[in-house]
Amino acid sequence: MIAISRFIAAARTSWIVLVAGIAATAALFVVAGYQSADSAPPVGLPDSAESIQAANLQEQFRDDDSTSGILVFGRESGELSADDVAAITVRAGELGDIALDGFVPPTTVSEDGTTALVAVPLEIEERVSVQAERADEIRSIAADGLPDGIEVWFTGAEGFLVDISAVFEGANFVLLGVTALVVAVLLIITYRSPILWIVPLGVVGVADVIAGIAARLVADAAGITLDGSVTGILSVLVFGAGTNYALLLIARYRDELRLHADRREAMAIALRGAGPAIIASGSTVALALATLLFGELSGNRSLGLAGAVGIVVAMAYALLVLPAALVVFGRWLFWPLVPRYGTPDTISRSPWGRLGRSVSTRPVIVAIAGFAVLAAFASGLTTLTVGLSQNDRFIVKPEAVLGQERLAEAFSAGSTAPAAVIVPAADAAEVSDGLAEVDGVVEVRPGPSDDDIAQLDIVLDADPESQEAFAIVSDVRLALDDLGDGSGLVGGIDAEGLDLRDAQQRDQNLVIPLILVLVLAVLIVLLRSLLAPVLLLLAVVASFFSAVGIGSILFETVFGFPGVDTNVLLFSFLFLVALGVDYSIFLVTRAQEEVPRLGTSEGMVRALAATGGVITSAGVLLAAVFAVLGVLPLITLTQVGVIVCIGVLIDTLLVRTVIVPAMTFIAKDRFWWPRRPELTDAEAAARGANGQAERMPDDVVDAAPPASREAVASL
Structure with a gap:
């Protein structure tokens, strides 16, 4: 590490x-x-x-892959007249040029006469841009020349796909712009410099672009597709983690500039001090994200792969490019608060140090009070509802949802997305009669068939992908076990949604323990201790539950969300545990540096004083960056952003500043068990009683020239 840090910072090699x-x-x-x-x-x-x-068996019934879009026509109030229906039928006929095989089925009018439905068969198209253009063309043709007062909505499978994709249209640029703005403002506030913020923001911005390219290349090689939701979260991760690493390195560099006349020597020492913490932090996050590769769902695997690659890229730019750029520009980057050689160190006057000393006087009471606060926050879990229907996933209802709600009022709620039951052809009649008796099944219609299998379309009395629809599908699957030869299969949107929910639960049950084991392993290797990693992990997991509890209350009372999406808990746990433990890593690794000089308790006070400001700034910045996910009108991302934002603030302002120091003061030298610290609290106290270096004011020791400081520290 010494040779590498000198190579990065040296005058000839930094360039x-x-x-x-x-x-x-x-x-x-x-x-x-x-x-x-x-x-x-x-x-x-x-x-x-x-x-x-x-779905694979359904392919036997058609030569070409197909999907469908549903056009819904209706007036704000009242029934459709015969002329209205005739005009709608004309519009449906003109859609033949777009429809698959040039055919559009006849218009269907609801029994109450208020709503007309036109199903448009479409060829499956993978490219979002082409889907959006086709949807716009369908809307334009359907609305052209309609009688005044008639509204039209594009919904169904294709409509929802287009609207979900529209959420991410330009998402990278929106997220990038807002995130960069938030980061720039917070960096200016942190450094109180009109110049310094440009360097870390520029480096992290370039890292974000390269992370996106690298993630795509690795994903292509692994046969994984990255969609807009993954690339959007990737930008947030890279900006959040990258700026955190930059803040930690620059803060340490600024401290060393007061102790060394040569800025390059200061950077080399800063790299040696902050580098291990950044590497441990980045490795923890990257490994935690990589656990998603063990999941069943391809969406989880793509996020895990892209996120892990992005964190590695962010870490590399923070440890290689950023320090080289900082030393090339020199001290003047910090203007107007330029850290001059020999000026008093501000660490000894830090309010965080005073807070740490206050905690050290009553650590047991403080620890109990801290965990009590976390428990109170976590009480909101009692109101937590997991699962969102297809209609409930948008903050602002798009056209597809409005159309679906209109259909639910005029037709059966599940009429536009019937479940497809595949059974042996010989059992079709028996299965049809049996399924008609299942609660929640409104209608059973015969579908396509061949000599071997037959499809039965069943309409459910529930909104698509709602918990009620999932319950009905489960009952249908249970009934199929006793109908025919018991080999019947249920497909369709609701069945896919149920399978997704179950697969997400299995991924969660697998990935969460893996994350805990990996984070614990990294902490054990970093700290060379067993007790300290367990205590740190316990605290960060407690903060996760408290963040979800607060989030649950906010979602219900402030945002008015009907529940939490199924993948929110897994993603929130992943980001909070992996990123939240970073702050404890930054604190405890600094304490490790101070223990040989001050002992465990005083070392923790000194570490809190040294890292308090930068970690608080990093936590606020990371919380703000994740809150940016709320700019997208998708409830899932908003919920992840809110929970992670709350959890990071709890980790930053409560866990790292109060609970972790309190646990350290309680455990004292046992905190490093089974390793014995180089200087125990008892030895530090004895030295202090004899008037040795540890009793000297911190600003006097740290403001001294390096040679003098080393001499004093060696006493």
Whole structure:
């Protein structure tokens, strides 16, 4: 580490590092290029899922892959007249040029006469941009020349796919712009410099672009598709983690500039001090994200792969490009608060140090009170409802949802998305009669068939992908076990939604323990201790539950959300545990540095004083960056952003500042068990009683020239 840090910071070689970084960045950009995601979020289920097996059997009934879009016509109030229906029928006929095989089925009018439905068969199209253009053309043709007062909505499978994709249209640029603005403002406030913020923001911004390219290349090699939701979260991760690493490094660099006349020597020492913490932090996050690769859902695997690659890229730019850029520009970057050599260190006057000393006087009471606060926050879990219907996933209802709600009022709620039951052809009649008796099944209609299998379309009395629809599908699957030869399969949107929910639960049950084991392993290796990692992990997990509890209350009372989406808990746990433990890593690794000079208790006070400001700034910045996810009108991302934002603030302002120090003061030297600290609290106290270096004011010790400081520290 010493040789590497000197190579990055040295006068002759820092330019080499910087130029090499720029050249590598430009080469990768030119060769691979930047491409925005042009694919919708995939279903992501494995081939073993029942709904996927049913869909594969359905392929026997058609030569071409197809989907459908549903056009819904109606007036704000009142029935449709005969002229209205005639005009709608004309519009439906003109859609033949777009429809698959040039055929559009006849218009269907509801029994109450208020709503007309036109199903448009369409060829499956993978590219989001083409889907959006086709949907706009369908809307234009359907609305052209309609009588005044008639509204038209495009919904169904294709309508929802287009509207979900529209959420992510330009999402990378929106997220990037808002995130960059938030980061710039917070960096200016943190550094109180009109210049310094440009360097870390520029480095992290380039890292974000390269992370997107690298993630796409790795995903293509692994046969994984990255959609707009993944690339959007990737930008948030890279900006959040990258700026955190930059804040930690720059804060340590600023401290060392007061102790060293040579800025390059200061950077080399800062890298040696902050580098291990950044590497441990980045490794923790990357490994935690990589656990998603063990999941069943392809969406989880794509996020895990892209996120892990992005964190590695952010860490590399923070440890290689950023320090080289900082030393090239020199001290004046900090203007007007330039850290001059020999000026008093501000650490000894830090309010965080005073807070740590106050905690040390009554650590047991403080620890109990801290965990009591977390428990009170977590009480909101009692109101938590998991699961959202298809109609409930948007903050602002798009056209597809409005159309679906209109259909639910005029037809059966599940009429536009019937479940497809695949059974042996010989059992079709028996199965049809049996399924008609299942509660929640409104209608059973015969579908296509061949000599071997037959399809039965069943209309459910529930909104698509709602918990009620899932319950009915479960009952249908249970009934099929006793009908015919028991081999019937249920497919369709509701069956896919149920399989997704179950697969997400299985992924959650697998990934969460893996994350805990990996984070614990990284902490054990980093701290060379067993007790300290367990205590740190306990605290960060407690903060996760408290964040979800607060989030649940906010979602119900402030946002008015009907529930929490199924993948929110897994993603929130992943980001909070992996990113939240970073702050404890930054604190405890600094304490490790101070223990040989001050002992465990005083070392923790000193570490809190040294890292309090920068970690608080990093936590607020990371919380703000995740809150940016709320700019997208999708409830899932908003919920992840809110929970992670709350959890990071709890980790930053309560866990790291109060609970972790309190646990350290309680455990004292046992905190490092089974390792014995180089200087125990008892030895530190004895030295202090004899008037040795540890009793000297911190600002006197740290403001001294390096040689003098080393001499004093060696006493």
